[in-house]
Amino acid sequence: MVNVIATAAELERLETLLAPYRERAHTAMRTLLDAYLREHPTSRSPSTHTMRRNSRLFFAGKRYRYALAVVGYEGLTGAPADPDVLRVATWLEWYHLYSLVLDDIMDEDRRRRRYPSAWLANSALYRGSDAGRPSIVFASRKLRYGASQAILDALRIRSLAERAIQGATGFDASLRESLLEELTDVDLVLSDGQGLDIDLETVPRVREADYEVVSERKTGRLYASAAATAALLARAANQDRGALESFARHFSTAFQDRDDLLGAGVVRSRLGGSSSGDIVQGKRTRVYAMAIERLPARERAAFLKSYGRGGRTTPQDIARVRELLRAHVLGAMNERIEQNVRAAIEALDRIAFRDSSAKEVLSLLSRVQLMRVS
Numbered sequence: 001m002v003n004v005i006a007t008a009a010e011l012e013r014l015e016t017l018l019a020p021y022r023e024r025a026h027t028a029m030r031t032l033l034d035a036y037l038r039e040h041p042t043s044r045s046p047s048t049h050t051m052r053r054n055s056r057l058f059f060a061g062k063r064y065r066y067a068l069a070v071v072g073y074e075g076l077t078g079a080p081a082d083p084d085v086l087r088v089a090t091w092l093e094w095y096h097l098y099s100l101v102l103d104d105i106m107d108e109d110r111r112r113r114r115y116p117s118a119w120l121a122n123s124a125l126y127r128g129s130d131a132g133r134p135s136i137v138f139a140s141r142k143l144r145y146g147a148s149q150a151i152l153d154a155l156r157i158r159s160l161a162e163r164a165i166q167g168a169t170g171f172d173a174s175l176r177e178s179l180l181e182e183l184t185d186v187d188l189v190l191s192d193g194q195g196l197d198i199d200l201e202t203v204p205r206v207r208e209a210d211y212e213v214v215s216e217r218k219t220g221r222l223y224a225s226a227a228a229t230a231a232l233l234a235r236a237a238n239q240d241r242g243a244l245e246s247f248a249r250h251f252s253t254a255f256q257d258r259d260d261l262l263g264a265g266v267v268r269s270r271l272g273g274s275s276s277g278d279i280v281q282g283k284r285t286r287v288y289a290m291a292i293e294r295l296p297a298r299e300r301a302a303f304l305k306s307y308g309r310g311g312r313t314t315p316q317d318i319a320r321v322r323e324l325l326r327a328h329v330l331g332a333m334n335e336r337i338e339q340n341v342r343a344a345i346e347a348l349d350r351i352a353f354r355d356s357s358a359k360e361v362l363s364l365l366s367r368v369q370l371m372r373v374s
Helices: 008-039 064-077 083-088 090-107 118-123 141-166 173-200 208-234 238-263 277-281 286-294 297-306 315-328 330-348 356-370
Strands: none
Touching: 008 064, 008 083, 008 090, 008 141, 008 356, 064 083, 064 090, 064 208, 064 238, 064 356, 083 090, 083 141, 083 208, 090 118, 090 141, 090 173, 090 208, 118 141, 141 173, 173 208, 208 238, 208 286, 238 277, 238 286, 238 330, 238 356, 277 315, 286 297, 286 315, 286 330, 297 315, 315 330, 330 356
């Protein structure tokens, strides 16, 4: 049986293998962003400064989606990615950024990728003397301004995702149209998933199956798009495309489950934000759903009493929640992650890769999910 748990040395090797792809992603994204900024110079109006102000957020991601698309393309074709492939693959990262900016507004998250969220950073630009006055939807006019500008930034970022595809003129129009159709489908599925995610905040009990539906329509769908992008660019056979998308979905489940453990500080973390954020905000993650289903009645009551208290959360609350999660949930979560990593690797075995190094990268990418700390 294949060992699905990566070693520390393999984690290091993966970082070495992924570094060139991150660099290519940043270069291609910087080219698109610089072109936009040249077309939209700053003025005395604060609204012309927001994209520049928040650009550091754009270049802080892991670029897993981009890597999956480019590595998948290179593995399926046996050829290195050309500039048009490198450009097109950035649509996945731009789109992810677009969704994160909107998510941060809806979730009222104050930090993203070690930096203030776009809505919070933009609120500092508000010049009105009535900044502290209450607003109808937002706590103050200053925050209303910041969130409104962040929504506009999100729309600009999404447009860059479209430009990444439209400007790849080395591909024929039908291929670019297929990629734009993929983007549109992601729009519809992710918006449904985000709506369901918001609905979960209002129900008294979240089942694990409910969470899975949301996760598949958010994290899972965009990773599946990374696989679809690789297959479309490589003009791969349907069988290979299906297997690569299967890999992406299993990988994304393992990735999201590990993220949930990191977000609650249940495992060692070096995340940019607080590893207690999910506990403080009461986020309805898989960890939460499994706790509700698995904790005995007395422990469940203690968990619910300490989870999601916002500003009233104490260090004792956080410690109690983590202790209960480690005792009753962590083992089952790790087992789930291992099952999905194994399924992801099995999907790779069904793909007729022309470049075997691609299989190594993708296999390592999935295997490190049992030890990832950021």
